[in-house]
Amino acid sequence: MKTNILTNNSSWLSELALPNLTKDEIKTIEQASVRLTFKKSETILKQGGQSTHIAYLVQGIVKFNFENELGRNLILTVVSAPKILGGANLLYQHNNLFSIIAIEICEVILVESPVIVDLLKQNAHFSFTTLQLTSEMYKKTILNFVSLAFKHKEGRIADIMIYLAENVYHNNKFQLSLTRKELAEFAGCSSENLIMTLSRWNKEHIIHNNGKAFEIVDPDKLKLISRNC
Known part of the structure; x- marks a missing residue:
């Protein structure tokens, strides 16, 4: 994990579509922020860890991972930048409910949660926009x-x-x-079932895949399977 100190660069806040922040509010957020680079498989926020930060994913792709008491993993969702991560920590300020893990090199800005919570209380426009962005992401998880x-x-x-x-x-x-294995955890099935299904779809020219390279050849057929199975 590599750390980069933020130096009066509010471009990421503009990308976050938060035009209603004042200059002082932007300065407050930046002073409570740090920019980090995470390698593949590094944990950004850890399940069970203290809920101290929310994160803004500047670049890369992450998975939201839940591990039960038996050690079984379930991938709740996968998201790509730009996204707010750990938005649940704004309202549930105890321990992180799940882990957020990089699945490729990621650039992330961590912001101290109390600073964001204070701004949410003071700035209604900021509050609405932030909760709207986090709600949209969690809708896909549901x-x-x-x-x-x-x-x-x-x-x-x-x-x-x-x-x-x-x-x-x-x-x-x-x-x-x-x-x-991660794809199977996301689908809630065994790796064997996943591999057999993808192999059959490859033969049926629904999906072509070669190693990590995938192409959905017949999206209409795939959507039909989604609706009927």
Whole structure:
């Protein structure tokens, strides 16, 4: 993990679409912020750790990972920059409910939670915009849980492939950052079931994949599987 000290650079706040901050409020946030570089597999926020910061993902892709008492992992969601991370810490100020882990090199700005909470109380526009951004991300997590609860494995795998193409890589062709094991954890199935399903879809020309390279060849067929399975 590499640290870079912020020096009066508020461009990331502009990218965050927060035009309602005053100059003094921007200065307050920057003084409570640090920019970090995380390598693949490094933990940005740790499950069970003290909830002291929220994070803004400037560059890269991360996974939200929950580990149960038996040591089994479930990937709640995967997001790409730019995104607010750890927004739940603004309202739930105890321990982190899940881990946020880099799945490729990530640039992250960590901001002390109490500073953001104080600004949320003082600036209604800032509060609304911040909560709107975090709510949109968590909505996708909830929809993934709905998929896990009501769909068979093929429907769940179809859902996550569509999600990755549309919301993470923004292209039907992409280099997958997740391992097959992580992909299975995201879909809530075994690695064996995932590999067999992807292999069959490859033969049926629904998805082509070669190692980490993926292409959704027939998105309509994949969406049909998502709806019907």
